[in-house]
Amino acid sequence: MFKEILKHPFFFIVSILLHVILATLLLFSLDYQNPMPMQEKVSVMQAMVVDEAKVQQAMRELDDAEEKKRQSLADNQKRLDDQERRAEEAKRKRQAEERRLKDAEAKRKREQQAALQAEKKRKIEEQAKLKAEAEKKRSQEAQKQAEQAKAKADAERKRLQEAQRQAELAKQKAEDDARKAEEAKLQADREKKRIEEQRLKEEEAARRAAESDRMRQQLEAEQQALAAERARKVQTEVDRYQSLIKQKVMSKWLRPVNSSDELRCVVRVKIAPGGLVLIAEVVESSGNPVFDRSVEVAVRSAEPLPLPADASMFEQFREIRFVFEPKGQLN
Amino acid sequence: MTIEITQGVSGALPIAIVPFGSAPNVLLSQGDNPSDIVQADLIRSGRFKSVDNKDFITQPHEGHEVNFRDWRLLDVPYLLIGKVSSGEEGMFDIQFQLFDVFKSEQMEGVILRNVEKSRLRSAAHQISDLVYEVLTGEKGAFSTRIMYVVVEPKPSGRHLYSLQVADIDGHNPKKILTSSEPMMSPSWSPNGEWVAYVSYEHDGSSAIFVQEISTGQRRVVSKQPGINGAPAWSPDGKRLAITLSKGSNPDIYILDLASDTLQRITKSYAIDTEPSWAPDGESLVFTSDRGGNPHIYQYGFASGKIKRLTYEGRYNARASFSPDGRFLTFIHRPDKRFNVAVMTLSSGELQILSDGRLDESPSFSPNGSMIIYATEDDNRGVLAAVSVDGSVKQRLAMQEGDIREPAWAPFNR
Numbered sequence: 101m102f103k104e105i106l107k108h109p110f111f112f113i114v115s116i117l118l119h120v121i122l123a124t125l126l127l128f129s130l131d132y133q134n135p136m137p138m139q140e141k142v143s144v145m146q147a148m149v150v151d152e153a154k155v156q157q158a159m160r161e162l163d164d165a166e167e168k169k170r171q172s173l174a175d176n177q178k179r180l181d182d183q184e185r186r187a188e189e190a191k192r193k194r195q196a197e198e199r200r201l202k203d204a205e206a207k208r209k210r211e212q213q214a215a216l217q218a219e220k221k222r223k224i225e226e227q228a229k230l231k232a233e234a235e236k237k238r239s240q241e242a243q244k245q246a247e248q249a250k251a252k253a254d255a256e257r258k259r260l261q262e263a264q265r266q267a268e269l270a271k272q273k274a275e276d277d278a279r280k281a282e283e284a285k286l287q288a289d290r291e292k293k294r295i296e297e298q299r300l301k302e303e304e305a306a307r308r309a310a311e312s313d314r315m316r317q318q319l320e321a322e323q324q325a326l327a328a329e330r331a332r333k334v335q336t337e338v339d340r341y342q343s344l345i346k347q348k349v350m351s352k353w354l355r356p357v358n359s360s361d362e363l364r365c366v367v368r369v370k371i372a373p374g375g376l377v378l379i380a381e382v383v384e385s386s387g388n389p390v391f392d393r394s395v396e397v398a399v400r401s402a403e404p405l406p407l408p409a410d411a412s413m414f415e416q417f418r419e420i421r422f423v424f425e426p427k428g429q430l431n
Numbered sequence: 432m433t434i435e436i437t438q439g440v441s442g443a444l445p446i447a448i449v450p451f452g453s454a455p456n457v458l459l460s461q462g463d464n465p466s467d468i469v470q471a472d473l474i475r476s477g478r479f480k481s482v483d484n485k486d487f488i489t490q491p492h493e494g495h496e497v498n499f500r501d502w503r504l505l506d507v508p509y510l511l512i513g514k515v516s517s518g519e520e521g522m523f524d525i526q527f528q529l530f531d532v533f534k535s536e537q538m539e540g541v542i543l544r545n546v547e548k549s550r551l552r553s554a555a556h557q558i559s560d561l562v563y564e565v566l567t568g569e570k571g572a573f574s575t576r577i578m579y580v581v582v583e584p585k586p587s588g589r590h591l592y593s594l595q596v597a598d599i600d601g602h603n604p605k606k607i608l609t610s611s612e613p614m615m616s617p618s619w620s621p622n623g624e625w626v627a628y629v630s631y632e633h634d635g636s637s638a639i640f641v642q643e644i645s646t647g648q649r650r651v652v653s654k655q656p657g658i659n660g661a662p663a664w665s666p667d668g669k670r671l672a673i674t675l676s677k678g679s680n681p682d683i684y685i686l687d688l689a690s691d692t693l694q695r696i697t698k699s700y701a702i703d704t705e706p707s708w709a710p711d712g713e714s715l716v717f718t719s720d721r722g723g724n725p726h727i728y729q730y731g732f733a734s735g736k737i738k739r740l741t742y743e744g745r746y747n748a749r750a751s752f753s754p755d756g757r758f759l760t761f762i763h764r765p766d767k768r769f770n771v772a773v774m775t776l777s778s779g780e781l782q783i784l785s786d787g788r789l790d791e792s793p794s795f796s797p798n799g800s801m802i803i804y805a806t807e808d809d810n811r812g813v814l815a816a817v818s819v820d821g822s823v824k825q826r827l828a829m830q831e832g833d834i835r836e837p838a839w840a841p842f843n844r
C-alpha cells in the first residue's frame with residue numbers, strides 16, 4: 101500500500117484532496133457555523149532536467165516533494181481524523197444544538213445570522229471551491245507539467261541511459277577489445293611463456309641430461325678410479341707379498357757352490373692358506389739334481405710363505421711358479 | 432703367479448748328524464764313532480754346517496724312529512742317522528740313512544758290511560763321500576790321501592826327512608821314504624800310484640825320483656848338473672814338467688818318462704820354475720821373475736807362447752790348477768806375509784784364503800772343494816786346509832815334526 105502510494109503520489113494526493121473537499125463540503129453542509137480552516141496546499145516542483153545530474157537532482161527533488169507530500173498527507177490524515185473526531189463532536193453538538201434550537205427559538209436570529217454567515221461562508225466556499233478547482237486545474241497542469249517533465253526526464257534519462265548504455269557498450273566493447281587484446285596479449289604471452297617454458301624445460305632437460313650424463317660419467321670414472329685404486333692396492337699388496345715370498349725363498353736358497361750360471365729350474369708350488377707348502381714339484385729340471393733339490397729345499401724351507409692377511413687375495417697365491425735362474429756368481 | 436729367484440745365499444748346507452747308535456757289544460773309542468768322523472769331514476769341506484746335537488729333540492738311529500716334524504722345527508733340511516752293529520769275526524756293520532727333511536724322504540741308505548776295526552775311519556770317510564756326493568752332486572774327496580814331507584830333529588843334531596802319505600784328516604800316516612838328506616816337491620801321478628819328488632840323497636845334489644807307492648820301487652829320472660827340481664806329472668802320466676838349471680838360470684823342461692828325452696820350454700835369463708799342468712794338458716803355468724818380481728806365467732803348447740797371468744802384488748808363486756781348470760791357487764804376498772790365494776782365470780779376480788805368516792804349497796783337493804797347504808805354527812810347519820770359498824779353515828791333526836809341502840792325491844782309481 102505504501103509502495104503503491106509511493107508509486108503514485110499524485111493520485112494519492114488528489115484522492116486525499118478529494119476526501120478533504122468532500123469532508124469539508126460535508127462539514128459545511130452540516131455545520132456552517134464551524135468552518136474549518138483551509139490548510140492544505142500542495143506544490144509541485146517544476147524541473148527541467150538537462151543532464152543526468154539534473155535528472156538525478158530533479159528526481160531527488162521530486163522524491164523530496166513526494167516526501168513532503170506524504171508528510172502533509174499524513175498531517176492531513178491526522179487533521180482529517182481530527183476533523184472527523186470534531187465532526188463527530190459537532191454532530192453531537194449539532195444534535196445537542198438542534199435539541200437546543202428546538203428548545204430555544206430565541207436563537208433563531210442567531211440562526212439567521214448564521215444563515216447569513218453560512219451564505220457568506222458559502223460564498224467563501226464557492227470561492228474556495230473555485231479556488232480549489234483552479235488549484236485542481238493548476239495542480240493538474242503541474243501534474244501534467246510534472247509528467248511531461250518526468251517524461252522528458254524519463255526520455256532524457258532513457259537517452260542518457262541509452263547513451264550510458266552506448267557508452268557502456270562502447271566501453272564494454274573497448275573493454276572487450278582491450279580484454280581481447282589483453283587476452284590475445286596474454287595468450288601471446290602465455291604462448292611465449294609456454295614456448296619459453298618449453299625451451300627452458302628442454303634446456304633444463306638437456307642440462308639435466310647433460311648433468312646426469314656428466315654425473316654418470318663422473319661416477320663411472322670414480323668407480324673406475326676406485327676399482328683401479330682397489331686393484332692397485334690389491335696389486336700393491338700382492339706385489340708386496342710376492343716380494344716377501346721372493347725374499348724369503350732367496351734367503352733360504354743355498355745355491356750350490358760351483359753351480360753353473362746357465363742352470364734354470366722351475367718349481368710349481370701349491371700353497372695352502374697359512375702359507376703351507378702342499379706340493380713343490382720340479383716341472384722344469386735344470387738337469388742338475390743338486391741344483392733342483394736346492395731349489396725345492398729353498399721353497400719348502402721357506403714355509404710358511406708370507407701371505408696377505410686378506411683371504412680374498414689368496415687365490416693369486418694358491419699356485420706359484422718359482423723360476424730359479426741365478427744371475428751372476430755367488431760371492 | 433710366477434716368482435723369479437735370481438739370487439740365493441752362499442753358505443754351508445745345514446745338516447743334522449745324529450751320533451750313530453752302537454750295539455752294546457760294540458765299543459767305540461772316543462772320536463771313533465763314524466758319525467764324528469763324517470761330521471768333521473763334512474764341516475771341513477766348507478760346504479756343510481752341522482746343527483748342534485744339543486738341540487735335537489730325538490736321537491733316532493733308524494728310519495722308523497724319525498719324526499720329520501722335529502727336524503723341520505730346527506729348520507734343517509738334511510738328516511743323517513746310522514748305527515754300528517757287530518758283524519762277522521769281530522768286524523762291524525755300519526748302516527747309515529740320509530733324509531730330506533722337508534720332503535720326508537730317504538735320499539740314501541747304505542750298510543757297509545764287515546768293516547775291520549782298523550778300517551772304521553776309512554769307512555766313515557766313505558760315508559762322508561757318499562753323503563757329500565748326494566748332497567752336492569760332486570764327488571767327495573774324503574777318502575783320498577795327502578802326501579807331505581816331515582822333518583824331524585834327531586838327537587844327533589841332524590834331521591830325519593820322511594815322505595809320508597796319510598788320510599786327508601791326517602790320520603793313518605805312512606812313511607814311504609825316509610832319508611837323512613832333504614827331500615822336497617812331492618808330486619802325485621794322475622793315477623795316484625806313483626810319486627815324483629826331489630831328493631838330495633845322492634852326494635848332496637838334487638835328483639828327481641819316481642816311486643811306486645805300493646811297492647816302494649823307484650828310479651832316478653833326472654840328475655842334471657845344477658838344479659833338478661819341481662817335478663809335475665802331466666795329466667796323461669807320461670811326462671814330467673821339471674826345472675833344470677844345467678849350471679845356468681833355471682828353465683822349464685818336459686821330460687818324457689818313457690824315452691827319457693827332454694824338451695825345453697822356457698829360455699830366459701830369469702828364473703823359471705815350479706811348473707804345473709793344466710788339467711787338459713795343453714798348457715803349463717810356472718813361476719818366473721822375468722818381470723823383476725816372481726809372477727805366474729802360462730805356456731801354451733800349441734802356440735809356444737808365454738802369457739803373464741798375475742799382476743797383483745809383488746810376489747806370486749807356486750801355482751797349480753783346480754781340477755776343473757777354472758781356478759789357480761798360488762802363494763800371494765799381500766804385504767809381509769805369504770798367503771794362499773785363488774784366482775779365477777776367466778776374470779783374473781784374486782781371493783786370499785789363508786792368513787798365516789808363511790803359508791806355502793797350496794794344492795786343490797781332487798774335487799776342487801778344498802785346498803791344502805802348509806803353514807807355520809809355533810815355528811813348526813803344520814798342514815792346514817781351507818775351503819775354496821775361504822769359509823772354513825782347519826789345521827790337520829798331525830804328529831810331531833815340521834811338516835812341509837803337502838800334495839793332495841787324485842781320486843783313487
